[in-house]
Amino acid sequence: MIDYSIILAGFGGQGILSAGKMAAEAALIEGREVSWFPSYGPEMRGGTANCSVVISDEAIGSPVINDADVLIALNLPSFEKFKKIVKPGGIIIIDSALVKSVEAPDGIRFFPIEASTVASELGNMAYATVVLLGCLSAASGSFQKESFEQALRDVLPERRHHMIPDNIRAFEKGEAFAKSRQALL
C-alpha cells in the first residue's frame, strides 16, 4: 500500500507549489488519492514557501503534515525547519547546489543532488524542481515517470509542449542520481 506525505519547501519563486502540484497530478493519473496544501497568506517573492502533498491508496485525513515521509528542501531555512519532522527511515532530498554542507539526521535516507546545476546545464533553471521530482520518484516510488509525462501533457498549454522532452531529461537525471545513491545506502 502506498501512503506518502511529502513536504516541498524553499524560497517563493522557485516553483515549489507547482512542483508539488505536478507530483499530485502524476499520482492522480495512477489512480491514487491525493491532496495538496500550500503555505498561504503573507508569502512574498524571496520569502519562504512550502506545500504538503499526500499520496495514498486510502482516503486522506489531514492534508496538513505533522510527520513527513519525504522532505524536499531548496534552501537552508527550509531544511533546518522541516528536517525534524521527517519520520525515522524517511527521505530527505535537497538541492545541494543551494543547501550546502549539511548532514541529514541519523536514520534518514539522504539524497543531496545538485539540481540547480543540472538544470542550468539543461539551459533552464526552472528544471531544478523537475530534477528533484525525478529523484523523489525513484527514491520513494510514489509515482512513475510515465505518469509525470502524462501530467505535463495534461497541465501544460499546447504551446509549451515543446518543453516536455527537456523536462523528461531533467526528471531522468534526478532518477538516475537516486538509483545510484540508493545502491550506496
Place this chain on the structure above:
Amino acid sequence: MSKRVLMKGNEVIAEAAIRAGCRYYFGYPITPQTEIMHYMALTMNKAGGTFVQAESEVAAINMVYGASAAGGRVLTSSSSPGISLKQEGFSYIAGAELPAVVVNIVRGGPGLGGILPAQGDYFQATKGGGHGDYRNIVIAPASIQELYEMTVEAFNLADKYRMLVMILGDGTLGQMMEPVSFREKEPIVIPEKPWALTGRKDREEHNTIQSIYINPDDLEAKNIELQDKYKVVSRDEVRYEELNTEGAEIIIVAFGTCSRICRNVIRQASGIGIKVGMIRPITLWPFPTEVIAAAAAKPETRAFLDVELNAGQMVEDVRLAVNGKKPVHFYGRMGGNLPGQQEILDRIIKIHEEGK
C-alpha cells in the same frame, strides 16, 4: 461523472455555483477565500452573469439582498471577520425570506485573528449572529468533492425554503487541492418566484419585499410563519454520516476538516482493539440531534468525544442531544492548528482506560 481533476476548494465552490445557475456574485476579498472571487471574476461574465467586487462586505450582502429580491440565484463569500460584517444582512434576508447562498471559509479568531483554518464560527453560523428569531441552513462539507456537490445543493435548498444557506468550510478546505469529478448535468431545481420584484406587469398589486412589520400582531404572525418553516426544515433536511457506529464503544462527533482526521483515527483505534465510530453532522443546522440521542441510548456506547477546531462549540449541541445519558468529552485545537491523528487517538485511549 467527469474524470477526476485536481482543483482547489475555493475554485470548486465558484465552479459549482456557476453550474448551479448562480448568475450574481458580490464579494470583497479576504484570505483564505479570495480564490472564490478570482474564479468568479474570470468566469461569471462568460457565463452571462454579473460579478461585482463590492466596496465592503456590508455592501456585498446588501447587493445579495437586492439581486435575490429580483429573483436571481446569488452568492457571496467571505471569511470570519468579513462574515461578521455581513450578519446584519443575514437577519434582513431571513426576515424578507430571500434565498441566498453564503460561503464562510473560516479562519482563526477572534478579531482579525489569523488566516489559518479554524471552526470557531460554529456558534455564529448556527445560532444567529444577526438579530431576531431566525435560522440559516448551515452545511459543512468535508472534502473538495462535497464542496462541489453541497454548493449545488445549497442553491436548491435556498430557493426551496426562501432561506439563506451557509456553506461552512475552513482554510484547509478552501486552500487545499483534491480530486473532484463533475456531473455532466446538475440537478438544478429553480422554483417559480412569483414574489420576486420583476416589475408589476399584469399583476393586480405590485410585489413588496420587506422585513418591517410595525404592527405587533403582524410581526408575531410573520414570526410564527418563519418558525413553522424552520420546523419543516428541521424535520426534512437533517443530513449526517454515520461511520462504524454499530457496536462502537466511543463515538466521535466531528464535522468538516476534523471529521477527515477522525476518519483515520477510527482505523488506527480499531488496530489497537478499541471500537470507535463517528457521527458526522453534515447540516450543522438543522443539527442531527436524533441520531446522536439514539446512539447515546445504546448500552454499548460508553462515551462521546467531540473534536473541533475551537474551544468547544458544537459540543454544546452534542451534550443537549446526549442529555446526560453518557459522558461527552471534548478535544479541540485553536489558532489555525490542526490536531494530529495521534493526539486524538491518545485522547481516545485515555477515555477507553478510564472506562475500564
